[in-house]
Amino acid sequence: MTKEKKKVLSGMRPTGPLHLGHLVGALDSWRRLQDEYDCFYMIADWHALMSEYADTEGLASFSLECLADWIAAGIDPEKSTLFLQSRVSEHLELFMILSNITPLGWLERCPTYKEQLREVTGRDLTNYAFLGYPVLQAADILLYRAECVPVGEDQVAHLELTRELVRRFESFYGPIFPEPQPLLSVTKRLLGLDNRKMSKSLDNFIGLGERPESIRKKVLSMVTDPERIKLEDPGHPDRCTVFSYFGAFQEEMTGGVRSWCEGATVGCVACKKKLAEAVIAFLEPIRKKRNELLHDKEELETILRQGTAKAREAAAQTMREVKKYVKLLT
Numbered sequence: 001m002t003k004e005k006k007k008v009l010s011g012m013r014p015t016g017p018l019h020l021g022h023l024v025g026a027l028d029s030w031r032r033l034q035d036e037y038d039c040f041y042m043i044a045d046w047h048a049l050m051s052e053y054a055d056t057e058g059l060a061s062f063s064l065e066c067l068a069d070w071i072a073a074g075i076d077p078e079k080s081t082l083f084l085q086s087r088v089s090e091h092l093e094l095f096m097i098l099s100n101i102t103p104l105g106w107l108e109r110c111p112t113y114k115e116q117l118r119e120v121t122g123r124d125l126t127n128y129a130f131l132g133y134p135v136l137q138a139a140d141i142l143l144y145r146a147e148c149v150p151v152g153e154d155q156v157a158h159l160e161l162t163r164e165l166v167r168r169f170e171s172f173y174g175p176i177f178p179e180p181q182p183l184l185s186v187t188k189r190l191l192g193l194d195n196r197k198m199s200k201s202l203d204n205f206i207g208l209g210e211r212p213e214s215i216r217k218k219v220l221s222m223v224t225d226p227e228r229i230k231l232e233d234p235g236h237p238d239r240c241t242v243f244s245y246f247g248a249f250q251e252e253m254t255g256g257v258r259s260w261c262e263g264a265t266v267g268c269v270a271c272k273k274k275l276a277e278a279v280i281a282f283l284e285p286i287r288k289k290r291n292e293l294l295h296d297k298e299e300l301e302t303i304l305r306q307g308t309a310k311a312r313e314a315a316a317q318t319m320r321e322v323k324k325y326v327k328l329l330t
């Protein structure tokens with residue numbers, strides 16, 4: 001008998017258009033995991049709602065766009081289960097059961113929670129649901145009994161909380177969930193165009209569906225090595241975000257870029273123009289595929305329906321067992 005593949009679960013919140021950061025930071029590794037693991041990839045719209053509840057205008061379209069972007073980036077619905085969180089109500093059932101055994105202190109001390117309360121402006125995150133964000137995330141993972149979870153470093157605390165909940169669940173009700181392990185992506189995080197963290201709210205990103213003209217404009221606005229002011233000033237490519245983008249999207253060119261930068265033979269504007277064309281060429285097939293998909297919403301809906309049906313089946317199976325363990329009348 002062939003050994004069953006290990007399960008992977010990961011998710012992304014549909015809060016805006018996906019960008020190069022999602023591609024390099026998550027989708028590339030999601031794509032690579034597809035053959036080796038039984039992958040479940042979830043559009044985490046309930047998680048989006050926890051912080052974006054006051055402005056839900058774009059939520060539905062961002063969810064569908066998210067699916068189109070994933071497929072365009074090589075996530076294959078034939079290999080992986082792609083689904084929408086809010087269509088699998090078992091997530092909330094398990095969320096509730098886990099909420100009972102989650103001490104408030106664990107959530108109040110969670111570093112991501114404290115950081116978001118401190119840093120996020122324009123949205124009120126002191127709501128009840130947002131405090132429980134990592135508990136819903138634990139429910140997402142445990143519902144599929146995922147052994148591995150590809151996440152960025154920022155999510156490691158949430159995974160640790162999930163593991164603690166597994167142990168606590170076991171101590172109350174018995175062993176049912178495996179402790180999930182993080183799969184940290186090998187690729188570094190791509191900085192935003194302004195050298196800050198790439199994020200939707202800072203508007204410092206290049207979207208996967210961005211038009212060439214707009215990419216050119218954005219790349220020309222990128223922050224470079226501040227010590228390289230004139231053409232004759234030698235630059236420090238390792239301190240320049242433009243250089244790191246070459247590394248991510250046009251590796252073959254990095255040798256050349258390094259030598260023209262350190263040797264002060266090509267100026268930053270010319271360098272950025274080359275990067276813009278490289279990024280445009282890199283994104284072209286993704287942009288084409290995503291536009292095709294977005295023109296055929298029926299097809300996207302079908303893919304989502306099929307993935308969601310598969311997810312529901314796995315989720316229902318787990319919930320039947322969970323209810324037994326918790327000793328609810330079934």
Ligand code: TRP
Pocket residue numbers: 009010011012013044047136137140141149150151155
């Ligand atoms: N919190 C994750 C993020 O913001 C998204 C997410 C929701 C997730 N549920 C998950 C990631 C379960 C991994 C596993 O990136």
Ligand code: SF4
Pocket residue numbers: 224225228235236237240241242243257260261262266267268269271272
């Ligand atoms: Fe950055 Fe290119 Fe300018 Fe060097 S030449 S500092 S890599 S933009």
